[in-house]
Amino acid sequence: MKGLTELNYLNDHPFSYANLGPALSTPVLPEPLTHPYLIHINQSLAKRLGIDIQNEAALLSMISGSQMLPKWKPLAMKYAGHQFGQYNPDLGDGRGVLLAEFIAPNSAKLEDKKWDFHLKGSGQTPYSRQGDGRAVLRSTVREYLISAAMKGLNIPTTEALVMVGSRTQVQREDIEFAATLLRVAPSHIRFGHFEYLFYTGQHPALAALADHVMYWHMPEINPQSTDKYAQFFQQVVTSTANTLAQWHAYGFCHGVMNTDNMSILGLSFDYGPFAFLDNYQPSFICNHSDYSGRYAFDQQPGIGQWNLSALGYSLSNLIDKQAIETILQSYSSQLHSQYKRLMRVRFGLISEQDNDRELLNDGLSLMEKHDLDYHYTIRRLSEVDSGQWQHMFKHEVTLKLNHLDFKHWLSRYQDRLSLDYTSDKVRQHAMQQVNPKYLLRTHLAQEAITLVERGQFSVIEQWLTVLEDPFRSHDCPAHWAMPPSAKQKGHSLSCSS
Ligand code: AMP
Ligand code: MG
Numbered sequence: 001m002k003g004l005t006e007l008n009y010l011n012d013h014p015f016s017y018a019n020l021g022p023a024l025s026t027p028v029l030p031e032p033l034t035h036p037y038l039i040h041i042n043q044s045l046a047k048r049l050g051i052d053i054q055n056e057a058a059l060l061s062m063i064s065g066s067q068m069l070p071k072w073k074p075l076a077m078k079y080a081g082h083q084f085g086q087y088n089p090d091l092g093d094g095r096g097v098l099l100a101e102f103i104a105p106n107s108a109k110l111e112d113k114k115w116d117f118h119l120k121g122s123g124q125t126p127y128s129r130q131g132d133g134r135a136v137l138r139s140t141v142r143e144y145l146i147s148a149a150m151k152g153l154n155i156p157t158t159e160a161l162v163m164v165g166s167r168t169q170v171q172r173e174d175i176e177f178a179a180t181l182l183r184v185a186p187s188h189i190r191f192g193h194f195e196y197l198f199y200t201g202q203h204p205a206l207a208a209l210a211d212h213v214m215y216w217h218m219p220e221i222n223p224q225s226t227d228k229y230a231q232f233f234q235q236v237v238t239s240t241a242n243t244l245a246q247w248h249a250y251g252f253c254h255g256v257m258n259t260d261n262m263s264i265l266g267l268s269f270d271y272g273p274f275a276f277l278d279n280y281q282p283s284f285i286c287n288h289s290d291y292s293g294r295y296a297f298d299q300q301p302g303i304g305q306w307n308l309s310a311l312g313y314s315l316s317n318l319i320d321k322q323a324i325e326t327i328l329q330s331y332s333s334q335l336h337s338q339y340k341r342l343m344r345v346r347f348g349l350i351s352e353q354d355n356d357r358e359l360l361n362d363g364l365s366l367m368e369k370h371d372l373d374y375h376y377t378i379r380r381l382s383e384v385d386s387g388q389w390q391h392m393f394k395h396e397v398t399l400k401l402n403h404l405d406f407k408h409w410l411s412r413y414q415d416r417l418s419l420d421y422t423s424d425k426v427r428q429h430a431m432q433q434v435n436p437k438y439l440l441r442t443h444l445a446q447e448a449i450t451l452v453e454r455g456q457f458s459v460i461e462q463w464l465t466v467l468e469d470p471f472r473s474h475d476c477p478a479h480w481a482m483p484p485s486a487k488q489k490g491h492s493l494s495c496s497s
Protein backbone atom coordinates (compact mmCIF):
# COMPACT_ATOMS: atom_id res chain seq x y z
CA MET A 1 0.00 0.00 0.00
CA LYS A 2 1.25 3.46 -0.89
CA GLY A 3 0.00 6.91 0.01
CA LEU A 4 -1.05 9.40 -2.69
CA THR A 5 2.25 11.24 -2.46
CA GLU A 6 4.25 8.03 -2.91
CA LEU A 7 2.56 6.67 -6.03
CA ASN A 8 4.57 6.02 -9.15
CA TYR A 9 3.30 8.86 -11.36
CA LEU A 10 4.01 8.77 -15.08
CA ASN A 11 4.97 12.42 -15.54
CA ASP A 12 8.06 11.80 -17.65
CA HIS A 13 7.04 8.49 -19.10
CA PRO A 14 7.31 8.48 -22.92
CA PHE A 15 3.93 6.74 -23.14
CA SER A 16 2.03 9.02 -20.75
CA TYR A 17 -1.08 10.76 -22.06
CA ALA A 18 0.49 14.16 -21.34
CA ASN A 19 3.37 13.19 -23.62
CA LEU A 20 1.02 12.77 -26.57
CA GLY A 21 1.40 16.49 -27.03
CA PRO A 22 -0.54 19.76 -26.87
CA ALA A 23 -3.07 18.73 -29.55
CA LEU A 24 -4.69 16.39 -27.05
CA SER A 25 -4.48 18.38 -23.83
CA THR A 26 -4.35 21.79 -22.22
CA PRO A 27 -2.97 22.31 -18.71
CA VAL A 28 -5.75 23.60 -16.43
CA LEU A 29 -5.91 24.00 -12.67
CA PRO A 30 -9.14 23.04 -10.91
CA GLU A 31 -11.24 25.88 -9.52
CA PRO A 32 -11.64 25.34 -5.75
CA LEU A 33 -15.09 24.66 -4.36
CA THR A 34 -16.35 26.81 -1.49
CA HIS A 35 -16.94 25.18 1.92
CA PRO A 36 -16.12 21.69 0.68
CA TYR A 37 -16.97 18.63 2.75
CA LEU A 38 -16.00 15.01 2.34
CA ILE A 39 -18.93 12.72 1.58
CA HIS A 40 -17.23 9.40 1.02
CA ILE A 41 -14.00 7.56 0.31
CA ASN A 42 -14.31 4.19 -1.41
CA GLN A 43 -11.78 2.42 0.81
CA SER A 44 -12.44 -0.93 -0.74
CA LEU A 45 -11.42 0.43 -4.17
CA ALA A 46 -8.38 2.15 -2.62
CA LYS A 47 -7.35 -1.17 -1.14
CA ARG A 48 -7.83 -3.01 -4.42
CA LEU A 49 -5.54 -0.51 -6.16
CA GLY A 50 -3.08 -0.62 -3.26
CA ILE A 51 -3.56 3.01 -2.25
CA ASP A 52 -3.50 4.02 1.39
CA ILE A 53 -5.73 6.99 2.13
CA GLN A 54 -5.50 8.22 5.70
CA ASN A 55 -5.24 11.99 5.76
CA GLU A 56 -8.79 13.05 5.07
CA ALA A 57 -8.13 16.78 5.45
CA ALA A 58 -5.43 16.72 2.79
CA LEU A 59 -7.61 14.58 0.54
CA LEU A 60 -10.49 17.03 0.90
CA SER A 61 -8.35 19.96 -0.16
CA MET A 62 -7.18 18.01 -3.22
CA ILE A 63 -10.53 16.72 -4.36
CA SER A 64 -12.20 20.10 -3.79
CA GLY A 65 -9.56 21.55 -6.11
CA SER A 66 -7.69 23.82 -3.71
CA GLN A 67 -4.46 21.89 -3.40
CA MET A 68 -2.66 19.83 -6.02
CA LEU A 69 0.15 17.41 -5.25
CA PRO A 70 3.39 18.60 -6.88
CA LYS A 71 3.37 15.51 -9.11
CA TRP A 72 -0.14 16.16 -10.36
CA LYS A 73 -0.11 18.09 -13.62
CA PRO A 74 -3.82 18.53 -14.28
CA LEU A 75 -4.87 18.80 -17.90
CA ALA A 76 -8.12 18.95 -19.82
CA MET A 77 -8.29 16.28 -22.53
CA LYS A 78 -9.29 17.32 -26.04
CA TYR A 79 -11.67 15.13 -28.00
CA ALA A 80 -14.61 15.49 -30.36
CA GLY A 81 -17.47 13.11 -31.14
CA HIS A 82 -20.83 12.33 -32.68
CA GLN A 83 -23.66 13.54 -30.46
CA PHE A 84 -27.06 12.10 -31.41
CA GLY A 85 -25.58 11.27 -34.81
CA GLN A 86 -24.08 14.72 -35.53
CA TYR A 87 -20.37 15.39 -35.50
CA ASN A 88 -19.34 18.01 -32.93
CA PRO A 89 -15.70 19.13 -33.21
CA ASP A 90 -15.84 21.27 -30.06
CA LEU A 91 -15.86 18.72 -27.26
CA GLY A 92 -13.29 17.94 -24.61
CA ASP A 93 -13.08 17.82 -20.82
CA GLY A 94 -15.42 20.75 -20.16
CA ARG A 95 -15.91 20.00 -16.50
CA GLY A 96 -13.13 17.70 -15.50
CA VAL A 97 -9.39 17.28 -15.61
CA LEU A 98 -7.01 14.39 -15.83
CA LEU A 99 -5.11 14.90 -12.57
CA ALA A 100 -2.48 12.23 -12.93
CA GLU A 101 -1.58 8.85 -14.40
CA PHE A 102 0.09 6.30 -12.16
CA ILE A 103 1.09 2.67 -11.86
CA ALA A 104 -1.20 1.06 -9.30
CA PRO A 105 0.80 -0.40 -6.40
CA ASN A 106 -1.31 -3.56 -6.72
CA SER A 107 -0.88 -3.75 -10.48
CA ALA A 108 0.28 -7.37 -10.36
CA LYS A 109 -3.22 -8.33 -9.20
CA LEU A 110 -5.13 -6.01 -11.54
CA GLU A 111 -5.98 -6.35 -15.20
CA ASP A 112 -4.36 -3.00 -16.01
CA LYS A 113 -1.29 -1.53 -14.46
CA LYS A 114 -1.71 2.10 -15.50
CA TRP A 115 -4.53 4.09 -13.93
CA ASP A 116 -5.85 7.64 -14.21
CA PHE A 117 -7.15 10.00 -11.57
CA HIS A 118 -9.75 12.19 -13.20
CA LEU A 119 -11.46 14.95 -11.23
CA LYS A 120 -15.02 15.48 -12.44
CA GLY A 121 -16.74 18.79 -11.69
CA SER A 122 -13.46 20.68 -11.30
CA GLY A 123 -14.46 23.95 -13.00
CA GLN A 124 -14.13 25.56 -16.38
CA THR A 125 -11.61 24.56 -19.04
CA PRO A 126 -11.01 25.75 -22.62
CA TYR A 127 -13.58 23.10 -23.65
CA SER A 128 -16.41 24.24 -21.36
CA ARG A 129 -18.22 26.15 -24.15
CA GLN A 130 -21.19 27.80 -22.35
CA GLY A 131 -20.97 25.47 -19.33
CA ASP A 132 -19.90 26.32 -15.80
CA GLY A 133 -17.53 23.35 -15.52
CA ARG A 134 -19.41 21.94 -12.55
CA ALA A 135 -21.32 18.78 -11.67
CA VAL A 136 -24.29 18.94 -9.30
CA LEU A 137 -24.47 16.86 -6.14
CA ARG A 138 -27.32 14.63 -7.34
CA SER A 139 -25.54 13.54 -10.53
CA THR A 140 -22.31 13.04 -8.61
CA VAL A 141 -24.02 10.74 -6.10
CA ARG A 142 -25.58 8.82 -9.01
CA GLU A 143 -22.23 8.35 -10.76
CA TYR A 144 -20.54 7.37 -7.50
CA LEU A 145 -23.13 4.68 -6.80
CA ILE A 146 -23.55 3.34 -10.34
CA SER A 147 -19.80 2.92 -10.69
CA ALA A 148 -19.87 0.57 -7.70
CA ALA A 149 -23.06 -1.09 -8.94
CA MET A 150 -21.59 -1.93 -12.34
CA LYS A 151 -18.40 -3.21 -10.78
CA GLY A 152 -20.44 -5.43 -8.45
CA LEU A 153 -22.30 -6.86 -11.45
CA ASN A 154 -18.93 -7.57 -13.13
CA ILE A 155 -19.68 -5.12 -15.94
CA PRO A 156 -16.61 -3.18 -17.15
CA THR A 157 -16.79 0.36 -15.79
CA THR A 158 -14.90 3.41 -14.63
CA GLU A 159 -14.87 3.64 -10.83
CA ALA A 160 -15.17 6.39 -8.23
CA LEU A 161 -12.77 6.78 -5.32
CA VAL A 162 -13.80 9.96 -3.50
CA MET A 163 -16.83 12.25 -3.44
CA VAL A 164 -16.88 15.80 -2.12
CA GLY A 165 -19.81 18.23 -1.72
CA SER A 166 -19.74 22.02 -1.38
CA ARG A 167 -21.67 25.26 -1.03
CA THR A 168 -20.66 26.41 -4.52
CA GLN A 169 -23.94 27.29 -6.21
CA VAL A 170 -24.70 26.30 -9.77
CA GLN A 171 -27.69 27.10 -11.93
CA ARG A 172 -29.55 24.21 -13.50
CA GLU A 173 -33.35 24.15 -13.69
CA ASP A 174 -33.00 25.39 -10.08
CA ILE A 175 -30.00 26.54 -8.08
CA GLU A 176 -28.09 23.49 -6.87
CA PHE A 177 -24.81 22.78 -5.12
CA ALA A 178 -21.69 21.62 -6.92
CA ALA A 179 -19.78 18.46 -6.05
CA THR A 180 -16.69 16.67 -7.32
CA LEU A 181 -15.84 13.05 -7.80
CA LEU A 182 -12.44 11.42 -8.21
CA ARG A 183 -12.91 9.02 -11.09
CA VAL A 184 -10.46 6.17 -11.47
CA ALA A 185 -9.99 4.15 -14.67
CA PRO A 186 -7.15 2.57 -16.63
CA SER A 187 -7.83 5.09 -19.40
CA HIS A 188 -10.10 8.05 -20.13
CA ILE A 189 -9.55 7.84 -23.88
CA ARG A 190 -12.76 7.90 -25.89
CA PHE A 191 -13.74 7.07 -29.48
CA GLY A 192 -14.03 10.85 -29.84
CA HIS A 193 -10.30 11.32 -29.27
CA PHE A 194 -9.62 9.41 -32.49
CA GLU A 195 -12.37 11.22 -34.37
CA TYR A 196 -10.90 14.57 -33.39
CA LEU A 197 -7.42 13.69 -34.69
CA PHE A 198 -8.85 12.19 -37.88
CA TYR A 199 -11.12 15.10 -38.77
CA THR A 200 -8.34 17.63 -38.09
CA GLY A 201 -5.94 15.64 -40.28
CA GLN A 202 -3.47 14.85 -37.45
CA HIS A 203 -2.62 11.37 -38.67
CA PRO A 204 0.78 10.83 -36.95
CA ALA A 205 -0.80 11.87 -33.63
CA LEU A 206 -3.66 9.45 -34.28
CA ALA A 207 -1.23 6.57 -34.77
CA ALA A 208 0.62 7.63 -31.60
CA LEU A 209 -2.66 7.61 -29.65
CA ALA A 210 -3.43 4.07 -30.79
CA ASP A 211 0.15 3.09 -29.88
CA HIS A 212 -0.39 4.58 -26.41
CA VAL A 213 -3.54 2.50 -25.87
CA MET A 214 -1.84 -0.68 -27.11
CA TYR A 215 1.26 -0.07 -25.00
CA TRP A 216 -0.68 0.07 -21.74
CA HIS A 217 -3.81 -1.95 -22.33
CA MET A 218 -3.19 -4.41 -25.16
CA PRO A 219 0.24 -5.81 -24.36
CA GLU A 220 -0.47 -8.97 -26.37
CA ILE A 221 -0.32 -6.95 -29.63
CA ASN A 222 3.20 -6.99 -31.03
CA PRO A 223 4.18 -3.35 -31.75
CA GLN A 224 6.25 -4.57 -34.72
CA SER A 225 3.32 -6.34 -36.30
CA THR A 226 2.24 -4.85 -39.66
CA ASP A 227 -1.46 -5.23 -38.84
CA LYS A 228 -1.21 -3.94 -35.28
CA TYR A 229 -3.88 -1.25 -35.87
CA ALA A 230 -6.29 -3.85 -37.21
CA GLN A 231 -5.65 -5.93 -34.08
CA PHE A 232 -6.19 -2.81 -31.99
CA PHE A 233 -9.55 -2.11 -33.67
CA GLN A 234 -10.56 -5.76 -33.28
CA GLN A 235 -9.96 -5.49 -29.53
CA VAL A 236 -12.05 -2.34 -29.28
CA VAL A 237 -14.87 -4.06 -31.19
CA THR A 238 -14.67 -7.14 -28.97
CA SER A 239 -14.64 -5.24 -25.68
CA THR A 240 -17.47 -2.97 -26.82
CA ALA A 241 -19.55 -5.98 -27.90
CA ASN A 242 -18.89 -7.60 -24.54
CA THR A 243 -19.96 -4.55 -22.55
CA LEU A 244 -23.05 -3.94 -24.67
CA ALA A 245 -24.06 -7.60 -24.20
CA GLN A 246 -23.72 -7.17 -20.45
CA TRP A 247 -25.79 -4.00 -20.50
CA HIS A 248 -28.46 -5.84 -22.44
CA ALA A 249 -28.51 -8.88 -20.20
CA TYR A 250 -28.64 -6.74 -17.04
CA GLY A 251 -31.17 -4.21 -18.31
CA PHE A 252 -28.80 -1.25 -18.17
CA CYS A 253 -29.70 1.84 -20.20
CA HIS A 254 -26.85 4.33 -20.63
CA GLY A 255 -28.96 7.12 -22.06
CA VAL A 256 -26.31 9.13 -23.97
CA MET A 257 -24.29 6.76 -26.14
CA ASN A 258 -22.54 9.55 -28.06
CA THR A 259 -19.11 8.59 -29.38
CA ASP A 260 -17.47 10.98 -26.88
CA ASN A 261 -18.97 8.82 -24.12
CA MET A 262 -17.57 5.56 -25.53
CA SER A 263 -14.45 4.26 -23.81
CA ILE A 264 -11.72 2.87 -26.03
CA LEU A 265 -11.43 0.04 -23.48
CA GLY A 266 -15.14 -0.75 -23.61
CA LEU A 267 -15.74 0.55 -20.08
CA SER A 268 -19.17 1.83 -19.14
CA PHE A 269 -18.36 5.50 -19.06
CA ASP A 270 -19.65 9.06 -18.46
CA TYR A 271 -22.77 8.21 -16.55
CA GLY A 272 -25.61 10.68 -17.06
CA PRO A 273 -29.31 9.83 -17.21
CA PHE A 274 -28.71 6.06 -16.91
CA ALA A 275 -31.26 3.60 -15.52
CA PHE A 276 -31.78 -0.09 -15.01
CA LEU A 277 -35.02 -1.45 -16.42
CA ASP A 278 -37.71 -1.93 -13.80
CA ASN A 279 -40.49 -3.52 -15.87
CA TYR A 280 -39.15 -5.45 -18.81
CA GLN A 281 -39.82 -2.82 -21.44
CA PRO A 282 -37.32 -3.00 -24.31
CA SER A 283 -38.36 0.33 -25.84
CA PHE A 284 -37.64 2.18 -22.58
CA ILE A 285 -35.94 5.59 -22.99
CA CYS A 286 -34.23 6.76 -19.82
CA ASN A 287 -33.09 10.16 -21.10
CA HIS A 288 -35.98 12.59 -21.33
CA SER A 289 -34.11 14.74 -23.89
CA ASP A 290 -33.89 11.75 -26.26
CA TYR A 291 -37.06 12.60 -28.19
CA SER A 292 -36.50 10.14 -31.02
CA GLY A 293 -35.49 7.23 -28.78
CA ARG A 294 -32.10 6.98 -30.48
CA TYR A 295 -30.67 5.61 -27.24
CA ALA A 296 -33.67 3.54 -26.13
CA PHE A 297 -32.71 0.32 -24.34
CA ASP A 298 -33.30 -1.92 -27.35
CA GLN A 299 -31.40 0.43 -29.68
CA GLN A 300 -28.18 0.27 -27.69
CA PRO A 301 -26.60 -2.80 -29.36
CA GLY A 302 -27.14 -1.24 -32.81
CA ILE A 303 -25.79 2.11 -31.60
CA GLY A 304 -22.68 0.30 -30.39
CA GLN A 305 -22.18 -0.82 -33.98
CA TRP A 306 -22.86 2.69 -35.32
CA ASN A 307 -20.30 4.16 -32.91
CA LEU A 308 -17.73 1.53 -33.85
CA SER A 309 -18.29 2.38 -37.52
CA ALA A 310 -17.58 6.03 -36.71
CA LEU A 311 -14.40 4.95 -34.94
CA GLY A 312 -13.46 2.63 -37.81
CA TYR A 313 -13.88 5.48 -40.29
CA SER A 314 -11.50 7.63 -38.26
CA LEU A 315 -8.93 4.80 -38.36
CA SER A 316 -9.11 4.54 -42.14
CA ASN A 317 -5.61 5.96 -42.61
CA LEU A 318 -4.18 3.20 -40.44
CA ILE A 319 -6.20 0.16 -41.47
CA ASP A 320 -7.20 -1.19 -44.85
CA LYS A 321 -10.88 -0.43 -45.54
CA GLN A 322 -11.76 -4.06 -46.22
CA ALA A 323 -10.19 -5.08 -42.91
CA ILE A 324 -12.24 -2.40 -41.10
CA GLU A 325 -15.42 -3.81 -42.64
CA THR A 326 -14.54 -7.38 -41.72
CA ILE A 327 -13.74 -6.41 -38.13
CA LEU A 328 -16.97 -4.41 -37.82
CA GLN A 329 -18.92 -7.42 -39.06
CA SER A 330 -17.64 -9.46 -36.12
CA TYR A 331 -19.38 -7.14 -33.64
CA SER A 332 -22.87 -8.47 -33.96
CA SER A 333 -22.00 -12.16 -33.64
CA GLN A 334 -19.76 -11.48 -30.63
CA LEU A 335 -22.46 -9.43 -28.94
CA HIS A 336 -25.15 -12.01 -29.60
CA SER A 337 -23.16 -14.99 -28.45
CA GLN A 338 -22.14 -13.19 -25.28
CA TYR A 339 -25.72 -12.04 -24.61
CA LYS A 340 -27.05 -15.52 -25.24
CA ARG A 341 -24.48 -16.97 -22.84
CA LEU A 342 -25.35 -14.46 -20.11
CA MET A 343 -29.08 -15.00 -20.45
CA ARG A 344 -28.71 -18.76 -20.36
CA VAL A 345 -26.72 -18.43 -17.16
CA ARG A 346 -29.24 -15.99 -15.66
CA PHE A 347 -32.02 -18.51 -16.34
CA GLY A 348 -29.94 -21.39 -15.03
CA LEU A 349 -29.69 -23.35 -18.30
CA ILE A 350 -26.72 -25.70 -18.60
CA SER A 351 -27.16 -28.12 -21.49
CA GLU A 352 -28.00 -26.77 -24.95
CA GLN A 353 -31.50 -27.75 -26.05
CA ASP A 354 -33.23 -26.97 -29.33
CA ASN A 355 -35.96 -24.78 -27.93
CA ASP A 356 -33.93 -22.81 -25.37
CA ARG A 357 -33.90 -19.63 -27.35
CA GLU A 358 -37.63 -19.73 -27.91
CA LEU A 359 -38.25 -20.47 -24.23
CA LEU A 360 -36.21 -17.48 -23.04
CA ASN A 361 -37.64 -15.14 -25.66
CA ASP A 362 -41.15 -16.20 -24.76
CA GLY A 363 -40.40 -15.57 -21.08
CA LEU A 364 -39.17 -12.07 -21.84
CA SER A 365 -42.16 -11.34 -24.09
CA LEU A 366 -44.51 -12.39 -21.31
CA MET A 367 -42.71 -10.21 -18.80
CA GLU A 368 -43.19 -7.33 -21.19
CA LYS A 369 -46.81 -8.16 -21.86
CA HIS A 370 -47.73 -8.50 -18.19
CA ASP A 371 -45.66 -5.56 -16.86
CA LEU A 372 -43.41 -7.77 -14.77
CA ASP A 373 -40.30 -6.39 -13.15
CA TYR A 374 -37.29 -7.77 -15.04
CA HIS A 375 -34.83 -8.32 -12.23
CA TYR A 376 -37.26 -9.13 -9.45
CA THR A 377 -38.97 -11.78 -11.54
CA ILE A 378 -35.74 -13.60 -12.35
CA ARG A 379 -34.44 -13.23 -8.82
CA ARG A 380 -37.61 -14.75 -7.36
CA LEU A 381 -37.40 -17.63 -9.84
CA SER A 382 -33.94 -18.22 -8.42
CA GLU A 383 -35.02 -18.04 -4.78
CA VAL A 384 -38.23 -20.06 -4.76
CA ASP A 385 -38.62 -23.80 -5.33
CA SER A 386 -39.92 -24.34 -8.83
CA GLY A 387 -42.80 -26.34 -7.39
CA GLN A 388 -43.95 -23.17 -5.61
CA TRP A 389 -43.68 -20.78 -8.54
CA GLN A 390 -47.33 -20.74 -9.52
CA HIS A 391 -48.35 -20.04 -5.96
CA MET A 392 -45.60 -17.50 -5.35
CA PHE A 393 -46.28 -15.47 -8.47
CA LYS A 394 -49.98 -15.42 -7.85
CA HIS A 395 -49.66 -14.15 -4.31
CA GLU A 396 -46.51 -12.13 -4.37
CA VAL A 397 -45.53 -10.64 -7.66
CA THR A 398 -48.71 -9.84 -9.45
CA LEU A 399 -52.27 -10.93 -9.49
CA LYS A 400 -51.98 -10.84 -13.23
CA LEU A 401 -50.53 -14.28 -12.86
CA ASN A 402 -54.00 -15.50 -13.44
CA HIS A 403 -52.87 -15.17 -17.03
CA LEU A 404 -52.77 -18.63 -18.46
CA ASP A 405 -49.95 -17.87 -20.85
CA PHE A 406 -47.53 -17.09 -18.02
CA LYS A 407 -48.65 -20.11 -15.98
CA HIS A 408 -48.07 -22.21 -19.04
CA TRP A 409 -44.62 -20.71 -19.58
CA LEU A 410 -43.66 -21.44 -15.94
CA SER A 411 -44.52 -25.11 -16.50
CA ARG A 412 -42.46 -25.24 -19.69
CA TYR A 413 -39.52 -23.62 -17.91
CA GLN A 414 -39.84 -26.00 -14.97
CA ASP A 415 -39.80 -28.99 -17.34
CA ARG A 416 -36.78 -27.58 -19.15
CA LEU A 417 -34.84 -27.13 -15.89
CA SER A 418 -35.53 -30.71 -14.90
CA LEU A 419 -33.28 -31.76 -17.83
CA ASP A 420 -30.32 -29.97 -16.20
CA TYR A 421 -30.87 -30.40 -12.47
CA THR A 422 -31.85 -33.18 -10.16
CA SER A 423 -31.94 -30.82 -7.21
CA ASP A 424 -33.78 -27.52 -7.11
CA LYS A 425 -31.38 -26.28 -4.42
CA VAL A 426 -28.43 -26.62 -6.80
CA ARG A 427 -30.30 -24.67 -9.48
CA GLN A 428 -31.26 -21.94 -7.01
CA HIS A 429 -27.72 -21.59 -5.79
CA ALA A 430 -26.34 -21.29 -9.33
CA MET A 431 -28.95 -18.72 -10.35
CA GLN A 432 -28.48 -16.61 -7.25
CA GLN A 433 -24.80 -16.13 -8.10
CA VAL A 434 -25.72 -14.18 -11.25
CA ASN A 435 -29.10 -12.61 -10.53
CA PRO A 436 -28.76 -9.62 -8.23
CA LYS A 437 -31.01 -9.32 -5.23
CA TYR A 438 -30.25 -5.58 -5.13
CA LEU A 439 -30.06 -3.12 -7.96
CA LEU A 440 -29.42 0.62 -8.04
CA ARG A 441 -32.86 1.43 -9.34
CA THR A 442 -33.68 5.03 -10.24
CA HIS A 443 -36.03 5.61 -7.31
CA LEU A 444 -33.53 4.10 -4.85
CA ALA A 445 -30.70 6.29 -6.15
CA GLN A 446 -33.04 9.27 -5.71
CA GLU A 447 -33.74 8.21 -2.14
CA ALA A 448 -29.99 8.07 -1.44
CA ILE A 449 -29.53 11.54 -2.96
CA THR A 450 -32.20 12.96 -0.67
CA LEU A 451 -30.42 11.49 2.36
CA VAL A 452 -27.03 12.85 1.26
CA GLU A 453 -28.61 16.26 0.71
CA ARG A 454 -29.76 16.07 4.34
CA GLY A 455 -26.23 15.25 5.49
CA GLN A 456 -26.83 11.54 6.07
CA PHE A 457 -23.71 10.33 4.29
CA SER A 458 -23.70 6.88 5.88
CA VAL A 459 -26.21 5.79 3.24
CA ILE A 460 -23.35 5.78 0.70
CA GLU A 461 -21.27 3.31 2.69
CA GLN A 462 -24.34 1.18 3.22
CA TRP A 463 -25.12 1.13 -0.51
CA LEU A 464 -21.51 0.42 -1.45
CA THR A 465 -21.47 -2.62 0.82
CA VAL A 466 -24.64 -3.90 -0.83
CA LEU A 467 -23.56 -3.10 -4.40
CA GLU A 468 -20.14 -4.68 -3.99
CA ASP A 469 -21.90 -8.02 -3.71
CA PRO A 470 -25.50 -7.55 -4.83
CA PHE A 471 -26.09 -11.30 -5.18
CA ARG A 472 -26.21 -12.19 -1.48
CA SER A 473 -28.53 -10.94 1.25
CA HIS A 474 -27.53 -7.88 3.23
CA ASP A 475 -28.72 -6.26 6.41
CA CYS A 476 -30.27 -3.22 4.74
CA PRO A 477 -33.73 -1.72 4.29
CA ALA A 478 -36.04 -4.44 2.93
CA HIS A 479 -37.40 -2.26 0.14
CA TRP A 480 -33.94 -2.09 -1.46
CA ALA A 481 -34.59 -5.60 -2.73
CA MET A 482 -38.07 -4.80 -4.02
CA PRO A 483 -39.34 -3.40 -7.31
CA PRO A 484 -40.70 0.15 -7.27
CA SER A 485 -44.34 0.90 -6.66
CA ALA A 486 -46.41 1.95 -9.67
CA LYS A 487 -45.77 5.60 -8.78
CA GLN A 488 -42.01 5.15 -8.52
CA LYS A 489 -41.63 3.31 -11.81
CA GLY A 490 -39.99 4.09 -15.12
CA HIS A 491 -39.16 7.79 -14.81
CA SER A 492 -36.82 9.25 -17.41
CA LEU A 493 -34.03 11.52 -16.29
CA SER A 494 -32.69 14.88 -17.27
CA CYS A 495 -29.34 15.20 -19.00
CA SER A 496 -28.76 18.47 -17.10
CA SER A 497 -26.24 17.35 -14.55
P1 AMP B 1 -21.76 14.88 -21.41
O1 AMP B 1 -23.15 15.07 -21.93
O2 AMP B 1 -21.65 14.94 -19.91
O3 AMP B 1 -21.10 13.68 -21.97
O4 AMP B 1 -20.93 16.15 -21.92
C1 AMP B 1 -20.78 16.52 -23.27
C2 AMP B 1 -19.79 17.64 -23.37
O5 AMP B 1 -20.24 18.78 -22.64
C3 AMP B 1 -18.39 17.33 -22.81
O6 AMP B 1 -17.44 18.00 -23.59
C4 AMP B 1 -18.49 17.88 -21.41
O7 AMP B 1 -17.23 18.18 -20.87
C5 AMP B 1 -19.31 19.14 -21.63
N1 AMP B 1 -20.06 19.55 -20.43
C6 AMP B 1 -21.11 18.91 -19.85
N2 AMP B 1 -21.54 19.60 -18.77
C7 AMP B 1 -20.76 20.68 -18.65
C8 AMP B 1 -20.70 21.78 -17.75
N3 AMP B 1 -21.55 21.90 -16.73
N4 AMP B 1 -19.74 22.71 -17.96
C9 AMP B 1 -18.89 22.61 -18.98
N5 AMP B 1 -18.89 21.62 -19.87
C10 AMP B 1 -19.81 20.67 -19.71
MG1 MG C 1 -19.39 12.95 -21.82
